[in-house]
Structures are given as structure tokens and as C-alpha cells.
Amino acid sequence: MTTEVLQTADAPTTRDAGWRDVAAVIGARVLTRLQLVARAIRPLAWVLMALSVGFWILGQIAGWAEFTIAAVVIAITVALCALFLIGRTAYDVSLDLARTRVVVGERAVGALTLANHGTRAILPSRVVLPVGSGRGEFGIQRLAPGAEAEELFAIPTQRRGVVKVGPVSVVRGDPLGLFERAHRRDDPVDLFVHPRTIVFDGQSLGFLRDLEGxxxxxxxxxxxxxxxxxxxxxxxxxxxxxxxxxxxxxxxxxxxxxxxxRSHFVIGLSRSSGDYSTAEDFELAISAAGSIGLRAIRDSQRVDMRVQGRELPAGTGKQLLDSLSGVENSKPRDGGIADLAGILARTMPLASVVVLVCGAKVRADDLRLACSRVPFGARVLAVVTDTTVSSPALRRIGDADVVTVGALEQIPLALQKVLA
Known part of the structure; x- marks a missing residue:
């Protein structure tokens, strides 16, 4: 008897919970639709709609027909502009970059293809292609069923980095810019802008005999x-x-x-802003590290590269340059070249050759400390970048060779001095 009473009492609660779940689902869908509508309304449209309502109220209260007429004209204008959103923009979009890896200074060329595979024509629209922090815009005319439109573009690469190209957005809007509806198509593509490097010949920077060599x-x-x-x-x-x-x-x-x-070649590249006098010195350091790393890879050595905070993939030349494309300055509090050398000693104790790359702001005492922290028995070379010097210079700090270079083209000559 008690069990029957409990079941009867619980039944309304279960039904109420079911209705609440249905209401929550409906409310979420309505909210999503409202958000889509709100995103299509530009700030100017909100202003005009507010003016229309304000003029209408003022006209009714004050009895001024002029304000009432102005409110009607504004409302009709906003309504006519909203009609431009009607219609589909179901393009099939294809984004193709001729090369996804270029050297800084080269132009990356690509093509944007839009096809109408539907049975109805697509009205004129605007296509937006984000490129890094900027964007390119293309005007697409009316596209008949089965037709295609192709737009060619070129991306200047004045700075090293990893540039995200896309995703492509198809934009429908009105001539006054009151409404804008954007549909994203295709996936973004990463464009790697590699640093400049130089190819040089000659023997690598020393080896140590090893059972695994x-x-x-x-x-x-x-x-x-x-x-x-x-x-x-x-x-x-x-x-x-x-x-x-x-x-x-x-x-x-x-x-x-x-x-x-033994073929374990380790490069420690400082990215601390406190180690470099100028941004040009930092870029030269990245180019120097890349050039030396590529030389070691061509010599069939195992190459490991590390900066403050992380190790960079450097198993192949492509991986090495891709990694260097995304290296950015770090804060001085993240540590300089001496701290980086200590990390190398802890994480790569069996290195045979260690190359430390830093800027001219590193003091001699800090550089001496960095060279003393490298793994025991490893040959040490420090490369200091200073764009104000006209010719490479060589000096010794303890058991380490220290070369100062002012341009990428000076690296082969500097290494010849080390090996002499």
C-alpha cells in the first residue's frame, strides 16, 4: 500500500521534469537562432532601428507628422536592406596555396575557387580571406548553376612566422552595410615563412669518437x-x-x-629579448642557427635544438625550418643563454657538439658561465650576432670558441676560422 502511494506521488514530478527538459531544448534552439540574427545586424542598423522607434514615439506624443514620416522611412529602408540577406550562399570553396613553405621575402601565391553545384543561381556576394592579422576581399558576381569563379592572390612575406590563411568566409550584405551574414567555408591553412639560411661546405664543427658513432x-x-x-x-x-x-x-x-x-649535435638558441640589441640581431641569430643546423643534418648527424621553454623539432631540415618560423622573443625573466645552457646540460648530457647562439647584449661573464655549463666533454661553439660588425671576429672563452657575425654571409668564413 505504501509503495502505491509513493509511485502516485512521483508521477507528476517525472512529467514536470520531462516538460522542463523539452522547454530547455526549445529555449536553447531559440537562443541560438536569436544569436545568429543578432550577429547579422551591424551597429549602424541598431542605431537606425533605435532612431525609428524614437521618432515614432516622439511623433505620436508631440503630434509631429515629420517625426512619424521619418520613422516610417527609416523602418522601410532597414526592411529593404534586410531583404538582401535572403538567398543561399552555398558555394563549394577550395583554397589552394602553391607552396605552404616560403623563405622570408618571397611571395606565396594561391588560388581561391568557388563553385555552384546547386540547381539555382547564387546572387552576388563578397568573399573574405583572412591572412594573419589582415584580410583580403573578393567580389563574386552572380554564379549560375554549375559555374565556377577563380580568384588568384599573392601574400607578401616580409616577416618570418607562421601565417594562418583562412578560413574563407562568404559574406552576404546590403549596399548600406546595415546587415552582413557570413558563412565560413573550408579549413585554414598554415603558411610557414622560413628564415633566410645560407648553404656552406666544409667539415662539420668537430666530433668525438664514440661506440655509437x-x-x-x-x-x-x-x-x-x-x-x-x-x-x-x-x-x-x-x-x-x-x-x-x-x-x-x-x-x-x-x-x-x-x-x-659521435653525431649528437645540439643547438641552444636564446630567444630572450634581453640578449639582443635589436630585432635584426634576433633574426640573424635564427638564420645562423638554421644554417648551422641544416649543415649538421646534411652531415647525417642527430640534431637537437632548444630555446627557452621548449625543445624544437629538428629531425629533418623541413622540421627545423618550420620550428624556427614560429620562434618569438621571450621575456628576460624566462632566462638568458646561461640558463639555457644549464637546461641543455641536464636534458642532453651526451651531446658531442654544442652551439650556443645569442646576441651582443650578453655579457662576457654570462657567456663564460654558459660555456662552462654545457655537457662535459662536448665541444662548444658560441655564435654572437651583432649587425653592427663588418667582419667576423673569433675569440676564446675558456675552452670555447666564440665567433661574432654581423651578417648571414659571414658565417662560412667565421666557421673556417674556428676549424683552422
């Missing part, structure tokens, strides 16, 4: 990669005598080896 063309009396047998020379290490060959030939023969080279 690669054989080189240089021959050695003592290593782990066997190459051939040679005759004993006074002073050679007797531990490498090949006794079987010695017994067979009657001449003391020694094993000869190829030097194996």
Missing part, C-alpha cells in the same frame, strides 16, 4: 671500427698487434681503425 674517412691507430692491417712503426701501441698475421708474414702487423664519430 659513424665511421669516418680519417684513419686512426686507436678506435673501435676496424679498417685494415699495417706494418708496425716505432712508437705504435703493441696492444694492437695482430699476432696471426705477424706469424704468417714474418712482419709485425698492427690493426688500423677508422675513427668513429
Amino acid at each position: 659513424m665511421p669516418a674517412a680519417d684513419l686512426s691507430r686507436d678506435d673501435v671500427s676496424f679498417h685494415a692491417l699495417i706494418e708496425y712503426q716505432p712508437g705504435d701501441d703493441l696492444r694492437h698487434v695482430h699476432w696471426k698475421s705477424t706469424a704468417r708474414t714474418g712482419t709485425m702487423m698492427l690493426r688500423q681503425y677508422e675513427e668513429t664519430r
